[in-house]
Structures are given as structure tokens and as C-alpha cells.
Amino acid sequence: MMQIREETPTDGPVIAELVHLALGTRATDSPAARMRAGMRPVAGLCLVAANGTGAVVGTLRFWPVRIGGVPALQLGPLAVRPERRGEGFGKALLRAGLELARGAGHRIVVLIGDPAYYRPFGFETALSLGIRLPTSFDEARLQVLALTPGALAGVSGVVGPAAGDRRPTR
Numbered sequence: 001m002m003q004i005r006e007e008t009p010t011d012g013p014v015i016a017e018l019v020h021l022a023l024g025t026r027a028t029d030s031p032a033a034r035m036r037a038g039m040r041p042v043a044g045l046c047l048v049a050a051n052g053t054g055a056v057v058g059t060l061r062f063w064p065v066r067i068g069g070v071p072a073l074q075l076g077p078l079a080v081r082p083e084r085r086g087e088g089f090g091k092a093l094l095r096a097g098l099e100l101a102r103g104a105g106h107r108i109v110v111l112i113g114d115p116a117y118y119r120p121f122g123f124e125t126a127l128s129l130g131i132r133l134p135t136s137f138d139e140a141r142l143q144v145l146a147l148t149p150g151a152l153a154g155v156s157g158v159v160g161p162a163a164g165d166r167r168p169t170r
């Protein structure tokens, strides 16, 4: 059995372990990590997946970013325990997270990841829209999704944290 629920502060250590297992040093040293530097995840949108006994086996977070000055959400990390992959936890987290974000009135989601995994959810290549990272590293994996029709119209430029959104990290 699978349960998707909002993360709570007590999930913090398990989430950190999951992210470390899935991404290693990329969790803190990567273009995706730099995109959200100095930010806190968006309260109410960060989810965990739990198995039948309630143990957390997957995590998904969203972060406030800007695309050329326009507010957007960065999706990630999405991580599932290695021994529980291929059971649908990742896609269930994605589906639930995107629905929550849309319901909360967010308009754009951006991520760095494998296009084959995210394309079925409507993500498209960001580069062809003129949306870029500050460096060319990993830029081909940059993808965006309009949560509402037309949300990406006229949006282009560099993705990154906006100074005004920065808050002290926990």
C-alpha cells in the first residue's frame, strides 16, 4: 500500500538520508542545488511517500525560483529508496505534487532531470523557449511545465534564486 502525505519536520532526517542515497554530493553541489541556494522548500507542497507500514520511502520538494524575474517553482529532489524503485512511488509523488502546486495557484514548474521521465507529465525542453541556467552545465536537462494555459508565454531568461526570496535556511 502507498500513502502520499505532506512532509512534517520529523521527516527531515529520513528525507536527508534518502536524498543523499539518491544523489550523493549532487544534492548540494549541482546546478539544481545552486538554483535554490539560500531558499527554504515551499511549505504545504513538499510531500513524502510512505509504504504500508508508514515508513518514508520517497520525497519530493518544491522551491521558489525566478525565471528572468518571473516567479516559478523548482521541482526536486525527487528521490525514492533504491530498493523500492519501479513500484510507482516516484510518479505518484509527481502527480500529487503538481496537482497541489496547481491548486495553490502556482503557474510554472522548472526542473533539471531526465526528459524521458518527466515528458509524460507535460514538461518540455526549456532551452528551446529561451529559458537557461547560469552555466551551460546540465542545461540540456532543464525542463519546464506551464501549470495553467499560457503561463510560459513571454517567459525567458536565466533561472535562479531571487535575492528578495532568500530566507535563512533551517
Ligand SMILES: CC(C)(COP(=O)(O)OP(=O)(O)OC[C@H]1O[C@@H](n2cnc3c(N)ncnc32)[C@H](O)[C@@H]1OP(=O)(O)O)[C@@H](O)C(=O)NCCC(=O)NCCS
Pocket: 022, 023, 076, 077, 078, 079, 080, 081, 084, 085, 086, 087, 088, 089, 090, 091, 092, 112, 113, 114, 116, 117
Ligand atoms: C527517478 C526516481 C525518483 C523514480 O522513482 P520510481 O519510484 O522508481 O519511479 P516509478 O516507479 O514511478 O516509475 C518507474 C518508471 O520510470 C522509469 N524511470 C526511472 N528513472 C528514469 C529515468 N531517469 N529516466 C527515464 N525513465 C526513468 C522506469 O524505467 C520505470 O518505467 P516503467 O514504468 O515503464 O517500468 C528514482 O529512480 C530515483 O530516486 N532515482 C535517483 C534520484 C534521481 O535521479 N532523481 C530524479 C532527479 S531528476
